[in-house]
Amino acid sequence: MLALYKQKLRALRDVKYVFAFAMNTRQGQINYHLVFASQHPLGLEKMKEAMKAVDKTGSYSFSDDTVGQELLKFDFDAPSEWAVKMQAALSGAWRPYAAYRDYALNETPFINPKAMLEHLKKSGQVQVRWRGEPAKRGFPEEKITAILISK
Numbered sequence: 663m664l665a666l667y668k669q670k671l672r673a674l675r676d677v678k679y680v681f682a683f684a685m686n687t688r689q690g691q692i693n694y695h696l697v698f699a700s701q702h703p704l705g706l707e708k709m710k711e712a713m714k715a716v717d718k719t720g721s722y723s724f725s726d727d728t729v730g731q732e733l734l735k736f737d738f739d740a741p742s743e744w745a746v747k748m749q750a751a752l753s754g755a756w757r758p759y760a761a762y763r764d765y766a767l768n769e770t771p772f773i774n775p776k777a778m779l780e781h782l783k784k785s786g787q788v789q790v791r792w793r794g795e796p797a798k799r800g801f802p803e804e805k806i807t808a809i810l811i812s813k
Contacts, residue, residue: 748782754812762775
């Protein structure tokens with residue numbers, strides 16, 4: 663039902679960003695889902711920042727209805743599992759940075775794809791087309807024309 667609701671929200675005019683936060687009781691049971699939808703990536707970025715600020719322990723979770731697993735905990739310090747999922751979803755084609763940003767916002771607890779891209783870069787699975795000179799560190803959006811993740 664949650665997946666259908668998110669699908670219907672994304673079908674609304676200009677809604678591109680939808681994310682479901684599972685709100686749990688003190689006993690760890692799902693109380694309800696807080697579903698956030700936005701027309702602009704900044705709205706979802708700010709919502710994720712607010713959720714992270716409320717509970718830095720990571721006890722908030724979100725619902726990932728695409729992998730057959732009801733709840734996944736936020737873990738902002740461990741991008742490896744999310745990097746694998748991003749690789750599976752987006753590998754094999756050159757894509758603009760925005761495609762990776764949108765994936766990170768809609769499908770992961772992260773605000774941007776940088777930690778996941780760094781993880782994949784360490785294993786040589788990321789290629790970047792740069793505007794001008796390559797960045798010495800990180801993935802500055804304004805310097806990137808396209809990114810390719812190997813399969």
